[in-house]
Amino acid sequence: MTTSATLDKPLSRRQRDVYDYVRMFIEDNGYSPTIREIADGIMLSSASTVHSHVNSLIRKGYLTHSSGGVRTLALTKKGKRPKVVTQAGIMRWIQDQGIEKTHDANVYNLLADLQESIQSGRIC
Known part of the structure; x- marks a missing residue:
């Protein structure tokens, strides 16, 4: 599958779960969660599965990260939604x-x- 086709694909349910968790975590705490915190937060036992979803979100342009550190995930404008009152x-x-x-x-x-x-x- 070509890169542009990958970028245009909608998020899977689990990718949306990961993205929503990261977005809410950053809004609540001011910094991004670790892969393990995401796994715990969305009730997945496999950190490698979460890592795969995070990489997909980065490829699709919903998240960015800085290499060489933890808690470096950041939201991009592509996936931002209006703030919701909970x-x-x-x-x-x-x-x-x-x-x-x-x-x-x-x-x-x-x-x-x-x-x-x-x-x-x-x-x-």
Whole structure:
């Protein structure tokens, strides 16, 4: 298969899983995961399988890396998606706001209601 044909092929389900994990890890931590962390994160026991998926993502232009070091994966513009607000992100933000210390009753009630709605499953 030619290089341009490889670049144009859509990502497989596992490649998308790897890419999404790397993207979220970088957004949450500010640095890239290791191959072993990716394997653990997407529940694959084989680091070599993850390595193969990462190499495919690099060939397809979704990731880049610097040779000679760990945690050198970086996202490219090709695969970037708009940021998505997750329940975990909202809960972390609420905790960071310190609603227990909020003196404004309206803000406290709003954040407490949001937190309760997420925990009860009313907001998915």
